[in-house]
Amino acid sequence: MINYFYKYNYKNNDIELIELLDDYIINDQIVIDNYDSKFNIFKNYIEKNGITTGIEIERKYSDEVLEEASFFTIRANKNIGYPVPENSYQELYFSNPNNHCDCKIEQVKPIHIKKDIKWKKRNFFTPFWLYDLLFISxxxxxxxxxxxxxxxxxEKVYKGVKKPIFLDDVFQLKVSHKVNTNEEVNYSEYIHQITECNYCKARHIYTSLDAEVVCDKFELRNKNVDLLYLGNTFGKRRIIISKTFRDMLIESNLTNGVVLTPIFDKDHIDVVNETPRINSRETFINSFLNYDTDTKWLIVNDKKEKIIVPDLSKLM
Structure with a gap:
């Protein structure tokens, strides 16, 4: 079972929803979970009005779901620091990012960062701009x-460029293996954007990094490794670890600063499909119903957003 806990920062013109869910208001937010008796009221309102902003989602997985998962996505829950030099770090650390397909960019040198890291109680972080890299204590x-x-x-990590200093308390968890599976993303999270690689036309749909992923576990197991990338596009790949790796982190009490989300096998797709949730695919499409093709402005509740409309047929 998957529990979703929604927190919606409602607007002044959400009068209808506020009246229906008055008992669910806490600190100017509507707070409701997906198994509540009135969840469908909330769900239908959000989908119908194409609301894609102002909602936080937390999730909790049952012990059964966690036990059945063989692999998990892993990410840092906070971005800390910046790579240097800020204007040319891609050219320095990655292979020809301006001349090749986004799906063919690889890291070729150790990363240099701007400052020392203050770990506090965390053990993981991701620098700004390098969202599919993971750094460890x-x-x-x-x-x-x-x-x-x-x-x-x-991989070793350094501070500075002109006179680089090796950092003995910061390391990169470098991913050397990848699987090119046709993974399916559970659209329980909001779709923010759709992009395509300029060269190979690989499509990427931006959702939360914690959105559930469904794929064939055998494609992952056949790699016979405990760490790999899911996907090809530079900056958008999900980092995957085995259950063995995940259990070691938990047993060693080293999960501070990290988010672990189970990957669902296609044999257990019913767990995802049968979970009550907002259909963000429909919500995203409905958000374009008020799109003005002349001004390029989208009206979402009382807020104007200037956007480029993607090819919605890709979501059908």
Whole structure:
């Protein structure tokens, strides 16, 4: 079972919804979960009005769901610091980013960051702009070194460029393997944007990084590694770890600063499909009903947003 907990920052013109869900208002937010008796009122209103902003979603997975999952997506819950040099870090650390397909860009040199990292209680972070890279503390690095995890590489990290200094408490969890599966994203999260690679036309739909992914577990297991990328497009790949890796982090109490989301196997797609949730595919399409083709402005509630309308047929 998957529990979604929705928090909606309602607007002044949401009078109808406010009246219907008055008992669900906490600190100027409508707070409701997907198994509540009045959830359909909330769901239908959001979908009908094409509301794609102002909603936070938290989720909780049942023990059964977590036990059945063989792989998990992993990401840092906070961006910290910046790569340097800020204007040319792509050219320095990655392969020909301006001349090749976005799906063929690879990291070729260790990353340099601007400042020392203040870890506090966390053990993971991602620098701004490098959203599909993951950096770890020395504690996590030492755990990995002492383990029998397969396909897990550790890369050194440096501070500064002109006189680089090796950082002995920051390391990159470098992903060297990937799987090109035709994964399906559960559109329980809001679709923010649709993009295509300029060269190979690979399509990417922006949702929350925590949106559930459904794919064939055998494609992942056949790689016989504990760390890999799902997808090809630079900057948008999901990092995947095995259940073995995930359990080690939990048992070692090293999950501070990290979000772990189970990947659903196609054999268990019913768990996803039968979960009550907002249909964000329909919501996204409805958000364009008030689109003005002359001014290029989209009206979402009382807020104007200037956008480019994607090819909605790709969502049908």
């Amino acid at each position: 020395k504690i996590v690095k030492d755990m990995i070194k002492d383990s029998e995890l397969k396909g897990v590489c550790i």
